[in-house]
Each structure stands twice: as structure tokens, then as C-alpha cells.
Amino acid sequence: MIDTIRQRVLGALGEKGLPADGVTVEFIEGAAHGDITTNAAMVAAKAAGMPPHELARVLMSMLMSIEGIERIEAAGPGFINFTLTDAALGDAVAAIGERYGTSGSQAGTRVMIEYTDPNPFKEFHIGHLMSNAIGESIARLTEAAGASVFRANYEGDVGPHVARALWGKLQEPELAWGEAYALGAREYEAHKEEIDVINRKVYDQSDPAIDALYRQGREESLAHFEALYALLGTRFDHYFFESETAPIGVALVEGHPEVFEESDGATVYRGEQDGLHTRVFITRDGLPTYEAKDLGLIRLKADTWPADSSITVTANEQQEYFKVMRAAAMRIMPELAAAVRHITHGMMRLSSGKMSSRTGDVITGESLLMKLIEAAKGRASESKADDPEQLAQQIAVAAIKFQILRQGIGKDIVFDEARALSLEGDSGPYVQYAHARACSVVAAAAAEGIEPSPAAPASDGERAIARILMRFPAAVLRAQVACEPHHVAQYANALASRYNSWYAQERVLGSDRAAARAALTRAVARTLRNALDLLGIEAPEKM
RNA sequence: GCUCCCGUAGUUCAAUGGAUAGAACGCGGGCUUGCGGAGCCCGUAAUGUAGGUUCGAUUCCUACCGGGAGCACCA
Numbered sequence: 001m002i003d004t005i006r007q008r009v010l011g012a013l014g015e016k017g018l019p020a021d022g023v024t025v026e027f028i029e030g031a032a033h034g035d036i037t038t039n040a041a042m043v044a045a046k047a048a049g050m051p052p053h054e055l056a057r058v059l060m061s062m063l064m065s066i067e068g069i070e071r072i073e074a075a076g077p078g079f080i081n082f083t084l085t086d087a088a089l090g091d092a093v094a095a096i097g098e099r100y101g102t103s104g105s106q107a108g109t110r111v112m113i114e115y116t117d118p119n120p121f122k123e124f125h126i127g128h129l130m131s132n133a134i135g136e137s138i139a140r141l142t143e144a145a146g147a148s149v150f151r152a153n154y155e156g157d158v159g160p161h162v163a164r165a166l167w168g169k170l171q172e173p174e175l176a177w178g179e180a181y182a183l184g185a186r187e188y189e190a191h192k193e194e195i196d197v198i199n200r201k202v203y204d205q206s207d208p209a210i211d212a213l214y215r216q217g218r219e220e221s222l223a224h225f226e227a228l229y230a231l232l233g234t235r236f237d238h239y240f241f242e243s244e245t246a247p248i249g250v251a252l253v254e255g256h257p258e259v260f261e262e263s264d265g266a267t268v269y270r271g272e273q274d275g276l277h278t279r280v281f282i283t284r285d286g287l288p289t290y291e292a293k294d295l296g297l298i299r300l301k302a303d304t305w306p307a308d309s310s311i312t313v314t315a316n317e318q319q320e321y322f323k324v325m326r327a328a329a330m331r332i333m334p335e336l337a338a339a340v341r342h343i344t345h346g347m348m349r350l351s352s353g354k355m356s357s358r359t360g361d362v363i364t365g366e367s368l369l370m371k372l373i374e375a376a377k378g379r380a381s382e383s384k385a386d387d388p389e390q391l392a393q394q395i396a397v398a399a400i401k402f403q404i405l406r407q408g409i410g411k412d413i414v415f416d417e418a419r420a421l422s423l424e425g426d427s428g429p430y431v432q433y434a435h436a437r438a439c440s441v442v443a444a445a446a447a448e449g450i451e452p453s454p455a456a457p458a459s460d461g462e463r464a465i466a467r468i469l470m471r472f473p474a475a476v477l478r479a480q481v482a483c484e485p486h487h488v489a490q491y492a493n494a495l496a497s498r499y500n501s502w503y504a505q506e507r508v509l510g511s512d513r514a515a516a517r518a519a520l521t522r523a524v525a526r527t528l529r530n531a532l533d534l535l536g537i538e539a540p541e542k543m
Numbered sequence: 544g545c546u547c548c549c550g551u552a553g554u555u556c557a558a559u560g561g562a563u564a565g566a567a568c569g570c571g572g573g574c575u576u577g578c579g580g581a582g583c584c585c586g587u588a589a590u591g592u593a594g595g596u597u598c599g600a601u602u603c604c605u606a607c608c609g610g611g612a613g614c615a616c617c618a
Contacts, residue, residue: 024559033562042561045598052598076562077599119618156618242618266616276614277546283616290618320547320613346548347612379581395581406567407556410548412611414555419568423581426556426567433581444578478559490557493566504574504583521578543581
């Protein structure tokens with residue numbers, strides 16, 4: 001349909017000898033200006049030497065009637081608008097199947113996505129929650145485009161934080177590892193020497209007791225994270241550890257003296273040659289920094305699962321750092337480094353009170369999640385769900401993920417706890433509710449023996465639903481190319497809102513259009529479910 | 544000081560260079576026992592300042608004002 005229009009429009013321009021640069025043909029929102037619009041007349045007006053609205057009329061007269069188009073008109077500063085026939089709208093809805101929203105736009109490509117990246121022995125904090133929500137959604141969007149995706153998680157299992165956690169655990173064995181770390185971090189200044197001794201022992205493996213505690217802590221931390229991943233709906237294909245990337249990184253740095261240079265005893269990369277700044281890759285003590293380890297990671301990833309594109313999701317405080325690391329990588333392994341892409345997200349701030357790790361009064365990602373689950377239990381217990389406990393988890397995860405994914409990923413997020421808990425408008429639970437309601441209507445129709453049967457819309461309410469349903473693939477595509485899940489979140493919210501509005505306006509059951517409206521409702525349910533799935537959010541059928 | 548990101552209703556966010564800047568929360572007013580009221584309807588209110596490019600600027604460019612992040616052995 002839209003392709004036919006595009007061809008006709010470009011054809012008309014060609015006939016007139018006009019350039020087609022910048023011409024768009026696209027679906028538009030709302031019925032006020034039709035369903036599809038083109039800016040062809042405005043873009044080509046200058047070359048044609050006539051006012052845009054006049055050229056619009058000329059072009060319009062050249063377009064013959066098109067199957068499925070009811071009306072073509074020129075409007076505003078020179079848009080040419082096309083309005084679909086009800087039959088065409090009905091056909092579009094009838095074509096909505098279980099996999100609506102998937103495509104093959106990235107078929108055949110291999111994409112590795114690294115996200116979440118918590119450190120064993122430490123807390124799972126809010127930044128990890130953000131990285132996880134964003135990374136998981138990008139992974140799902142990429143899969144929906146037909147690419148094969150490899151989910152990677154990179155964790156710091158060595159370094160100064162380990163000694164702090166081990167020391168804390170030795171003081172108070174009953175503490176969880178994250179708490180033990182917090183204790184060790186707080187007390188570091190006061191017990192610097194003891195903790196540094198532990199650090200050396202971890203490093204040279206000279207103390208069997210410390211070694212055993214280290215292995216236990218690493219294992220328990222990872223198992224604990226695994227439980228959180230299950231709750232969040234994430235599963236990783238592979239875990240990379242700093243203990244593996246460090247030696248590879250050191251070898252890469254030492255193997256390329258032409259790229260790095262000595263400075264004050266450390267090995268650095270002069271980023272100034274790339275318009276950046278100098279960074280240390282190996283300290284004067286001979287230990288690799290994060291920079292060197294990340295070089296090793298690039299190589300290790302490629303050896304583990306060769307990819308066409310390798311994405312890393314982190315907080316944007318690492319943006320400048322990453323550029324320098326990547327610039328150095330470009331000189332060592334240009335083909336691999338060129339495929340590396342860094343996606344950064346903002347920080348989360350809580351509207352009430354600030355987070356301070358110094359005072360020990362930290363709200364971790366985990367505690368926030370647990371708090372939300374607790375809060376959701378009240379409503380869930382009054383719900384129609386078969387498993388209220390599970391529903392409370394689904395709602396809590398939806399609330400926090402939607403809050404993260406509803407806005408552009410680059411900006412800081414102000415997380416308003418009270419608002420997320422209210423579970424009202426413009427939220428994950430709001431969309432879930434609309435979906436559950438739609439499922440309920442379809443089920444009620446089935447119980448009355450009504451078989452959903454797609455048909456051309458016959459009211460403004462039905463047309464509005466059909467029109468917004470049609471826009472889903474475009475919203476998904478936009479999210480995919482920009483790696484911006486919020487386009488899907490915004491769409492899901494708009495669809496839920498439009499559906500709720502229609503629901504309040506027209507009845508499905510008991511109307512003479514029950515079969516058609518049941519089909520429309522089923523299409524809404526499928527689309528909402530698929531949209532939520534792309535966001536990594538569960539779509540319960542009852543709540 | 545240098546580099547990067549960001550300034551949109553009271554608040555939190557949208558708006559591939561397009562048409563009347565769109566939602567949510569808040570506030571005010573409504574929703575006849577009716578498929579699920581976590582809902583619906585009506586009202587309220589915004590592009591930091593000054594220039595520039597363009598047929599058209601919230602969007603691109605410049606300056607200023609305001610906020611955030613980063614800038615050598617931490618991750």
C-alpha cells in the first residue's frame with residue numbers, strides 16, 4: 001500500500017524532471033490529515049519553481065486512483081495526504097498475526113550485546129538495573145529484526161573491591177556479600193593495611209583460606225545475580241570475567257609498543273592524536289587498568305562468538321573513557337574495533353532523598369525491586385490471577401522497566417517511587433492492564449461462542465484502533481535503527497490508551513458487530529503483548 | 544580551564560526539519576446498576592535568552608545563561 005504510493009509519487013516527480021531527495025512517504029498519527037502523507041511537493045517546490053501547495057495540486061492530478069485509497073488531498077503548507085478505505089484498514093488488521101512486529105530487516109547479521117555488568121562481591125545497584133532493562137530490550141528488538149543475538153555479561157571478579165568484601169565477610173560472616181562489601185568499603189580507611197594484605201593474598205593465591213573464601217564468594221554472588229536475572233526476565237549466553245580479560249589485555253598492550261608509550265612508569269595511550277586525552281593502560285605497578293582489560297575483552301569476545309556488530313551498554317560517565325579505549329583498539333585490531341559500538345544511558349536519581357554509599361544508606365537495584373514487589377502484592381492478591389505472587393513480581397518489574405524505557409536512554413531518569421507504586425497512567429502496569437482487559441474481552445466473547453472475524457471498521461472508534469495498530473511496525477523499526485526502546489514504550493502506552501478509550505465508548509459483546517470487534521480486540525491484545533515483550537515486560541492475561 | 548551530554552506545562556517525560564507542540568502526575572469538574580473503575584470524559588498549563596540557516600526550527604548553526612558527566616595509574 002504505502003510502497004505503491006511511494007512509487008506513484010516518485011514516478012510523478014520523475015515525469016516532471018524533479019529531484020526526489022528528502023521525499024518521505026509515511027504513516028501519520030490521527031485521522032485529521034489522512035493516514036499517509038508525503039512532503040514531495042514541499043521538498044521539490046524550489047526545483048519546480050512554484051509554490052508548494054500549487055505543486056501539490058499538480059502532482060495530485062498526476063496520481064491515478066490507487067486501490068485502497070479513498071481520498072487524496074493537498075493540505076497545509078503543501079502536504080499530499082492519502083486516506084485509506086475502510087476495506088484497506090480492515091485488511092491491515094486482519095493481517096495482524098501472533099508475530100506482528102517482527103521483520104527480517106537485520107536478517108543474517110550477528111550481534112553481540114553486553115549489558116548489566118554487575119561485580120561479584122558487590123551490590124546489584126540501580127545502574128545495573130538500568131543497563132539490564134535497556135540492554136535486554138535492545139537485544140529483543142534486534143532479535144525481532146531477524147538478527148541472531150548473543151547476550152553477554154562482563155563482570156569484575158578481581159580487583160580491590162574483592163578484598164573489601166572478603167574483609168567484611170571475615171568480620172561478620174552472616175552478612176550477604178553485597179553488605180560485606182559495603183562494610184569493607186566503609187571501613188577501608190580505618191583498616192587499610194589488613195585489607196591490603198588480603199588483596200595481595202587474593203592476587204598471589206598464597207593463603208588457602210582466603211582462596212577458598214574467594215571461590216565461595218564468587219560462586220554465591222553469581223548465583224544470587226542469577227536469581228535476579230530470572231526475576232527480570234533476562235538470560236545470558238555467556239559471562240566474561242576480568243580475570244580472563246586481564247592477561248589478554250596485558251599481552252595486547254605489551255605486544256604493541258608502537259601504539260603505547262611509557263610515562264611516569266606507566267604505560268599510556270596518547271589519545272590526543274585522536275582529539276581525545278591520555279589514559280593509563282598499565283599502571284606503574286604493572287597491573288592492567290580497565291582500559292587494558294577492555295582491549296582484552298574485545299579480542300576475547302571475537303574469539304568466543306564472532307559478530308558483525310558488538311554493542312556495549314554502560315552509563316554515560318564512561319563515554320569519554322570508551323572513546324580512548326576504542327581509539328587505541330583501532331590501532332591494534334581495526335577490523336574488530338570498528339564493529340564495536342558503545343551505547344550509554346543516563347543515571348537514575350531518586351526523587352525522594354539521594355543515594356549515598358558513604359552513609360551506607362544505599363538504595364540498591366535489588367532493594368528497590370523488592371520494595372516494588374512488596375507494594376504490588378496488595379493489588380495482586382485481590383486480582384483474578386492464578387498466582388498472585390508471580391503477578392506481583394510481573395507488575396513490579398513492569399513498573400520499573402517501563403519507567404526506565406519510556407524515555408530516551410541518554411538522559412538521567414528521575415525515579416519517583418510513589419508514582420511507580422501508584423501503577424497509574426503512562427506506566428508498565430497501565431499497559432499490562434489494558435492487555436489483560438483485552439484478553440478478558442476475547443475470552444468472554446469465546447465463552448459466548450463468538451468467533452473473532454476481522455472486518456472493515458464501521459465506526460470512528462474502530463477506525464482509530466485500526467489506524468494505530470497499523471503504525472506498530474514503523475514504531476518498532478524506528479526503535480531498532482536508533483537503539484531507542486522508548487519508541488516502542490511510547491507506542492504501547494498510546495495503543496493502551498486508545499484501546500481503553502474505545503472500550504469505554506463501544507461495546508464488543510452484545511453488539512451486532514461482536515465478531516468484528518472481538519477480532520479487533522484480539523489484534524490489540526497481540527500487539528500490546530508483542531510491544532511489552534520487546535521491552536522485556538511480561539504481559540499477564542489476568543490481573 | 545578543556546571535552547561531551549542536557550534545558551519543553553507546577554512536576555516527570557514525548558515530538559524521523561513539517562500541519563493546532565502530545566501524554567502522565569498534580570489541580571478543578573464529571574462518568575445513567577452495562578464486556579475488568581489499575582479505567583473513561585471535560586478543563587488547566589510549556590519550547591531558557593538573543594541571533595542565524597530554511598518555504599517551514601522544540602529539532603540544525605553561533606553566542607550567552609542554567610544543570611550534569613568526564614579529563615593519569617579507580618572501575
